[in-house]
Amino acid sequence: xxxxxxxxxxxxxxxxxxxxxxxxxxxxxxxxxxxxxxxxxxxxxxxxxxxxxxxxxxxxxxxxxxxxxxxxxxxxxxxxxxxxxxxxxxxxxxxxxxxxxxxxxxxxxxxxxxxxxxxxxxxxxxxxxxxxxxxxxxxxxxxxxxxxxxxxxxxxxxxxxxxxxxxxxxxxxxxxxxxxxxxxxxxxxxxxxxxxxxxxxxxxxxxxxxxxxxxxxxxxxxxxxxxxxxxxxxxxxxxxxxxxxxxxxxxxxxxxxxxxxxxxxxxxxxxxxxxxxxxxxxxxxxxxxxxxxxxxxxxxxxxxxxxxxxxxxxxx
Amino acid sequence: xxxxxxxxxxxxxxxxxxxxxxxxxxxxxxxxxxxxxxxxxxxxxxxxxxxxxxxxxxxxxxxxxxxxxxxxxxxxxxxxxxxxxxxxxxxxxxxxxxxxxxxxxxxxxxxxxxxxxxxxxxxxxxxxxxxxxxxxxxxxxxxxxxxxxxxxxxxxxxxxxxxxxxxxxxxxxxxxxxxxxxxxxxxxxxxxxxxxxxxxxxxxxxxxxxxxxxxxxxxxxxxxxxxxxxxxxxxxxxxxxxxxxxxxxxxxxxxxxxxxxxxxxxxxxxxxxxxxxxxxxxxxxxxxxxxxxxxxxxxxxxxxxxxxxxxxxxxxxxxxxxxxxxxxxxxxxxxxxxxxxxxxxxxxxxxxxxxxxxxxxxxxxxxxxxxxxxxxxxxxxxxxxxxxxxxxxxxxxxxxxxxxxxxxxxxxxxxxxxxxxxxxxxxxxxxxxxxxxxxxxxxxxxxxxxxxxxxxxxxxxxxxxxxxxxxxx
Numbered sequence: 001x002x003x004x005x006x007x008x009x010x011x012x013x014x015x016x017x018x019x020x021x022x023x024x025x026x027x028x029x030x031x032x033x034x035x036x037x038x039x040x041x042x043x044x045x046x047x048x049x050x051x052x053x054x055x056x057x058x059x060x061x062x063x064x065x066x067x068x069x070x071x072x073x074x075x076x077x078x079x080x081x082x083x084x085x086x087x088x089x090x091x092x093x094x095x096x097x098x099x100x101x102x103x104x105x106x107x108x109x110x111x112x113x114x115x116x117x118x119x120x121x122x123x124x125x126x127x128x129x130x131x132x133x134x135x136x137x138x139x140x141x142x143x144x145x146x147x148x149x150x151x152x153x154x155x156x157x158x159x160x161x162x163x164x165x166x167x168x169x170x171x172x173x174x175x176x177x178x179x180x181x182x183x184x185x186x187x188x189x190x191x192x193x194x195x196x197x198x199x200x201x202x203x204x205x206x207x208x209x210x211x212x213x214x215x216x217x218x219x220x221x222x223x224x225x226x227x228x229x230x231x232x233x234x235x236x237x238x239x240x241x242x243x244x245x246x247x248x249x250x251x252x253x254x255x256x257x258x259x260x261x262x263x264x265x266x267x268x269x270x271x272x273x274x275x276x277x278x279x280x281x282x283x284x285x286x287x288x289x290x291x292x293x294x295x296x297x298x299x300x301x302x303x304x305x306x307x308x309x310x311x312x313x314x315x316x
Numbered sequence: 317x318x319x320x321x322x323x324x325x326x327x328x329x330x331x332x333x334x335x336x337x338x339x340x341x342x343x344x345x346x347x348x349x350x351x352x353x354x355x356x357x358x359x360x361x362x363x364x365x366x367x368x369x370x371x372x373x374x375x376x377x378x379x380x381x382x383x384x385x386x387x388x389x390x391x392x393x394x395x396x397x398x399x400x401x402x403x404x405x406x407x408x409x410x411x412x413x414x415x416x417x418x419x420x421x422x423x424x425x426x427x428x429x430x431x432x433x434x435x436x437x438x439x440x441x442x443x444x445x446x447x448x449x450x451x452x453x454x455x456x457x458x459x460x461x462x463x464x465x466x467x468x469x470x471x472x473x474x475x476x477x478x479x480x481x482x483x484x485x486x487x488x489x490x491x492x493x494x495x496x497x498x499x500x501x502x503x504x505x506x507x508x509x510x511x512x513x514x515x516x517x518x519x520x521x522x523x524x525x526x527x528x529x530x531x532x533x534x535x536x537x538x539x540x541x542x543x544x545x546x547x548x549x550x551x552x553x554x555x556x557x558x559x560x561x562x563x564x565x566x567x568x569x570x571x572x573x574x575x576x577x578x579x580x581x582x583x584x585x586x587x588x589x590x591x592x593x594x595x596x597x598x599x600x601x602x603x604x605x606x607x608x609x610x611x612x613x614x615x616x617x618x619x620x621x622x623x624x625x626x627x628x629x630x631x632x633x634x635x636x637x638x639x640x641x642x643x644x645x646x647x648x649x650x651x652x653x654x655x656x657x658x659x660x661x662x663x664x665x666x667x668x669x670x671x672x673x674x675x676x677x678x679x680x681x682x683x684x685x686x687x688x689x690x691x692x693x694x695x696x697x698x699x700x701x702x703x704x705x706x707x708x709x710x711x712x713x714x715x716x717x718x719x720x721x722x723x724x725x726x727x728x729x730x731x732x733x734x735x736x737x738x739x740x741x742x743x744x745x746x747x748x749x750x751x752x753x754x755x756x757x758x759x760x761x762x763x764x765x766x767x768x769x770x771x772x773x774x775x776x777x778x779x780x781x782x783x784x785x786x787x788x789x
Contacts, residue, residue, distance in 0.1 A: 054416050056557050056612065071614040073558045077420050088412030092343035104332030105421035110325045
């Protein structure tokens with residue numbers, strides 16, 4: 001097994017009496033794409049900020065390429081690229097000038113700097129807006145620019161915090177493609193996102209964090225399979241959903257995972273496929289006007305909800 | 317690849333921060349407005365001067381007024397508008413989160429702070445250059461001494477550099493009160509500052525002021541050191557915890573202390589040199605005592621690698637209020653030694669000033685560490701306490717003056733009060749011994765409290781360092 005490029009061991013971070021990160025440990029091999037998932041306040045950003053030397057652990061260690069982030073921050077910074085959830089635009093500065101500034105800040109002289117800026121602009125498709133002021137960029141363009149800035153020193157490890165947050169679907173697909181390309185170039189990518197389905201598609205491995213602790217680590221498939229062997233069905237009804245919700249509530253093996261306008265997604269715990277026909281029969285016999293009944297594959301979101309034991313969302 | 321491409325451009329010789337700041341700053345509305353406004357006002361001044369020159373019957377008062385107006389127009393952008401820009405230099409970037417992205421590059425916090433200052437100063441210099449033609453024009457219109465004018469312009473520029481340094485140092489602090497106080501002070505202090513500059517320039521030209529030769533070396537040594545201190549203060553507030561800025565700041569403090577005797581040797585009065593040195597020491601001391609304690613093993617290890625000497629130095633030069641308390645004790649000892657060598661302790665008032673100075677420095681710090689040890693708003697409390705105690709002093713002094721009652725003994729346990737009263741020579745000679753005794757007692761107690769509070773954190777740091785850690789790859 002190759003040496004892990006990221007090693008996190010018993011990591012802790014306290015803010016006063018609050019334990020934002022509590023005993024987090026994981027190892028990541030070089031060239032992998034890792035999804036880091038957790039609810040707001042779970043400790044994702046705190047962990048990532050410590051990984052990129054922007055914060056110090058209260059206890060525990062983080063090593064990037066074998067170097068302790070607390071003891072050798074300068075060396076670690078050469079090897080990591082950090083993309084926060086919100087990029088701060090500078091006033092009175094164009095896209096090209098922004099990248100040029102970071103090229104200078106990384107110590108590249110003219111020719112090398114221009115080569116790197118050119119490569120980054122081509123990769124992130126920014127060349128056409130090189131002279132546009134930064135504060136006139138759309139969110140998608142801004143995120144691409146932010147990624148470009150992250151790549152200017154060609155780091156081995158990319159730590160991306162909610163990079164797709166606030167992007168429209170087109171920009172999100174473009175961004176996903178960029179991440180795929182980077183993974184193709186052998187970068188180790190550590191990415192957090194709220195869009196779990198996208199992470200499932202992009203990542204080799206997923207790490208779930210809740211209340212500062214790692215609650216699961218594994219592939220998307222293992223995650224979907226491991227958390228409950230329950231079957232999921234989507235039931236649609238004509239008319240009101242009240243009767244359907246009451247019927248499900250009265251059935252101890254059923255649990256609503258998602259309430260919809262015209263139905264619900266339901267988890268059947270410990271059920272067999274043969275039980276599905278009995279369920280449809282029961283619904284019809286109890287006078288519920290079923291307009292659709294589908295067995296569905298478990299999504300990563302369902303596994304996430306199971307794992308965190310979140311209550312079902314309120315009715316839309 | 318052509319030869320031109322491989323060569324560095326001019327900008328490569330400059331700090332990246334400076335290039336960025338100049339790109340942004342030269343397009344900023346404030347700079348453009350200040351530039352155009354100065355040009356407009358200069359043109360108006362020259363028109364007035366032209367009118368005055370063509371009218372031989374113009375009274376002398378009006379000519380003086382026009383001269384004053386000319387310098388006022390220059391002083392406002394140089395000493396007010398441009399330095400005030402320093403406030404937003406780091407705070408704005410901290411708020412938008414852009415600053416921490418810069419930390420991940422090769423730029424250190426110090427280079428960022430210095431780059432910000434340099435960029436503002438380059439723009440200030442541009443304003444000065446734009447004013448130069450008008451200075452020359454005034455000379456041709458007659459009635460002015462161009463050497464004096466250029467000297468005044470140089471001093472205004474140096475004052476602008478110092479003020480910009482202060483605003484850059486204050487820039488990472490969020491406190492609006494602190495900024496308001498500075499602006500308030502600047503508005504009221506500006507006429508005095510300009511007055512001092514012009515009376516010095518006029519006086520030195522007529523041979524009635526301080527000799528220029530101690531003033532210029534004094535400025536050449538103190539101003540760069542002061543600016544470095546300002547950048548270090550700013551840098552230490554924005555830098556990641558793994559960077560040790562306490563070392564350089566505190567070394568600068570020692571530099572100010574140890575250069576005071578040198579200035580005495582070159583002809584500056586010993587009390588003047590001591591006051592200057594102790595003023596800078598107060599800045600270093602307050603800043604150090606306000607530092608939060610974030611133990612960073614790599615910083616401690618750096619010192620501990622150098623044996624016993626390293627361990628001793630770590631007691632004074634690692635970041636945080638713990639070592640700051642020991643550092644203040646050290647400079648109090650060194651400062652006392654220097655003053656004793658100069659024979660300044662022969663005078664009881666000088667001894668009282670020395671004791672009250674360190675007492676005033678330590679008194680609020682000891683109170684805060686005693687009653688609010690885990691506060692994150694140390695500086696706010698510290699400044700608040702000092703202001704409160706100064707206000708109390710003022711009130712009691714006024715009451716004493718009005719009632720004719722000797723109320724001073726009631727405030728002798730408050731070192732800042734003793735320091736201020738001693739400064740304005742309101743302590744009567746028969747009260748000096750009493751004040752000396754109480755101030756010595758209070759100062760020693762404050763120092764004792766602070767040093768006692770450091771023992772537990774010091775033990776924790778040593779215990780943490782004793783834990784085995786994995787070697788780096």
